[in-house]
Amino acid sequence: MNAFKEIENKILIFDGAMGTMLQQEGLGAGELPEVYNIEHPEIIQKIHESYIKAGAQIITTNTFQASELKLEHCSYSVEQIIEAAVKIARKAKAPFVALDIGPLGKMMKPLGELSFEEAYQFFKRQVEAGTKAGVDFILLETFSDLYEAKAAILAAKENSNLPIFCTMTFQQDGRTFLGTNPLTAVSVLQGLGVDVLGMNCSLGPEEMISFLPDFLRYAKVPVMVQSNAGLPQMEKGQTLFPVTPKTFGHYAEKMAKLGVQILGGCCGTTPEHIYQIKQRIGNRTPISRKVERMTCACSSNQTVILDDKTTVIGERINPTGKKRLKEALRNHQFDILLKEAIYQVNAGAQILDVNVGLPEIDEKEILPKITCDIQEVVDVPLQIDSADIKALEATVRVYNGKPIINSVNGKEESMKAVFPIAKKYGAALICLTLDENGIPKTAQGRLQIAEKMMKRAIEYGIPKEDLIVDCLVMTASAQQSIVKETLKAVNLVKTKLGVKTTLGISNISFGLPNRELLNQTFLAAALGSGLDAPILDPLSQQMMDTIHSFRVLNNEDREAQKYITTYQTLSKEGEKEKNHSKDI
């Protein structure tokens, strides 16, 4: 990381397009640019040198497509191409060399055939070759699939110690081709531990600048941008990029002023474009951004932020106490789980808890599979709920996005096992306020455990905002005298520690009649005490009634628009008679 340390508080300039330059040098439409590393190294070197001369500090190796998949019909191996590429960059006297890795060019499951593990293996080979050849950084770029980017990042992290730069490419609608927006990209990529993140390709600087706010607001790491030289125009059968070097430099300056720290070019850019960047911002120091910290969970195309609003976590994918679900799990009939997922989302769940814990089930095998299956049918983020550490890690690994882990507790053993997983995969984490001595009777005792866990999590490198504290619902039938301590604890934990809170609502009423009523009253009382994200049954009318009405009270459902739509008709029929009989 020495190279990165040297530059991390500086404005950095990348090079520009390789493909565009090679076409000028006569690269044919069917030709693999990477073959030039071996057959025309002097051309590649010349291009590198022109960028260096223009002011580029980081030279990208000519290896964008140097994967086993793309080189299938090529006579050179991944290692040969990459080794040659790095040599050329060094020969050109690049100040820093970044190993370029692009997408594999095949769709991943479930849309395509490529499995997460296969993708990982392809990237791993490139990473190992680049690392062996001695690059300074790894640049993962032009990703439209967050899932593929995750495989690439894990491959880079697990097979080298080099700093990782990762950029995704967005369409004009502000999402990648597979639906990821900047907010989600930032949340997931920085959770996975990249050192620099940002966007590149597809759009020109003018379009990209409008997507910058979420990057600059939420990225804790430096943000990088490599725009194309505008949107390509076809002219006389040739692709032309309309943004001139001067205009390009103008935008670069604008971006740097907003807080972008690393700039370069993508398709259509030339050494002149880079020269303009250098002229405009070469001697600046990066501005210091105010980074906003938030608690969130993501699928690949939805980020649910736990803010002042109420977030509903669906509890129903859990066999505990459910005969039919147990049977289905035993017989590997997973359709029923997928239906549960869809029903819950339709009913208003914003996150789904996924638990398949049964003694007869191999969770390590089943939990990742079901999680991926559920991600196919619903877009909401998932909460991986297991006491089996191996199942947990296997699932978090193949999850597409930023999951919530349910849960870790204050026992040393639990923290030691779960914190590293949360840290590595950037998962949010439900912290149960219990430890070796059990569940403290008092709110103060639970606050103390939450505080201890927070400190230890931070030591593990987990940001505080990734912690969601569960102060633990007691069962009113068995532990009535301390039921209210949970409500007090929610309030204490929120105000003293400034973290978000969750509770499994239904526990409260176990063993008592009219459970829905107790659940409903407890839910509202807990929301009144500051609960952020109840785990509940969204198919319960009473639960969602409480949520809908609390959202009016909590100023979430502005002007009660949704409430009025939901309950207007209902009330026209029912209320009138009621009011009449009561107004005596």
Place this chain on the structure above:
Amino acid sequence: MNAFKEIENKILIFDGAMGTMLQQEGLGAGELPEVYNIEHPEIIQKIHESYIKAGAQIITTNTFQASELKLEHCSYSVEQIIEAAVKIARKAKAPFVALDIGPLGKMMKPLGELSFEEAYQFFKRQVEAGTKAGVDFILLETFSDLYEAKAAILAAKENSNLPIFCTMTFQQDGRTFLGTNPLTAVSVLQGLGVDVLGMNCSLGPEEMISFLPDFLRYAKVPVMVQSNAGLPQMEKGQTLFPVTPKTFGHYAEKMAKLGVQILGGCCGTTPEHIYQIKQRIGNRTPISRKVERMTCACSSNQTVILDDKTTVIGERINPTGKKRLKEALRNHQFDILLKEAIYQVNAGAQILDVNVGLPEIDEKEILPKITCDIQEVVDVPLQIDSADIKALEATVRVYNGKPIINSVNGKEESMKAVFPIAKKYGAALICLTLDENGIPKTAQGRLQIAEKMMKRAIEYGIPKEDLIVDCLVMTASAQQSIVKETLKAVNLVKTKLGVKTTLGISNISFGLPNRELLNQTFLAAALGSGLDAPILDPLSQQMMDTIHSFRVLNNEDREAQKYITTYQTLSKEGEKEKNHSKDI
């Protein structure tokens, strides 16, 4: 008050029976003992002297029945009897002289014919005569009717500046003949501003000692006891009192050790009894009791304490928005209000708000009348709800018990008008957190007004625990953005000021559909935030469902006994099918 100041931190000894002594001196069954003041002053003087010699510091004038009513067929006037009585006591060289006033001997309305104002006038005449004759204290004793005691206390307060001692007489079931228990007696009497309170007559010291705990726990003023010499026994046509002077002294010592500060004797006691008291406790200093302060409201036979439990205040006696109630009020058809009172109590209301505010109505006339009528049909304490200060005072004056005044606010004008009424009649008081600048938008602002009102109330001599703060419910349809400030304010006011809180729940949903749902969720959220005494519609199933279930969560309904009884059957029918369809 000089005489009282001199003695207030000392053990004090009263004299014993006058009647018993006079019977020994030959008083006939039909004779009025008070006539002896004029016809046999030497006998009365001798009895006083024997008590003084035995150690009595306070001599009770021989005027127990010296009211206009009792002297109806007597040839001497109230003034003549009292003047003579005081002269004798002085002549006997009594250290202090207490004007004795007993009950009038006629039942008050509604049980009897005597009106509150008539009773007041009778007592007034006695008080004026005694004051003119130069007594040191006024002793109001042997009351079984709290209402009559109130009339006597007001007569004493308004027509003299002398310290007031007041004792009630309890039966073996721990209540007065008209149903008042020690807790209620203490709450109401000390609210009315007596200087000493306690019990006398009817029972011997052994029985009385078991009623002492509530007196000693809650009385902020000195507690006094004048027991009979045991329960009377008939022997050969004569009434005998079995407790010997020695045993009597033993109990006196026991009571003093518990915290009773003023002791004497009632029926059957003699100078020997008083001598034993003197021997046992004459040189003690009073022990310092730990007085518990509580927020409460009382009828004559129910005290509702606002403690950690949830107290339901019924809102339905209020014409606002109720056509039929308005019409009934306009036509002086009050039956409908009485029905509302009964319905609400049957539904679980523990206190009823009484509001008859209509432009066409003379509240000063109607509110006291309706309040008394309602007190006839239900036993719960009432909350007098009016913006008309004169109506408020007239009603609080004739109310039987300790009412709640609804309300005072932080405007100087309101505090100036309402605080003196609350102070004089010992009413609890709802404080609205608004002032000349309106309702503060923030919880902090409302806390500040509550704090200001608390300070000013204390300046007026109102104990802090008589204040119940209403942080004001905003209407979600009109002021959605600050609805949650009310919940925060409840929490702040409770924790920072340590006072109880109330809220008018139904306001929240005005102008929105499905009001019951919003009310219900808001109620539970407010209870979760620490609300003590919601004002609500107890005939709403949803409201009482919320209350019943919250009482389980709040550890009030121990082991959910009431909850289970209420909802068991319901759930057997309804839940099964529901659970079945949901457990997929």
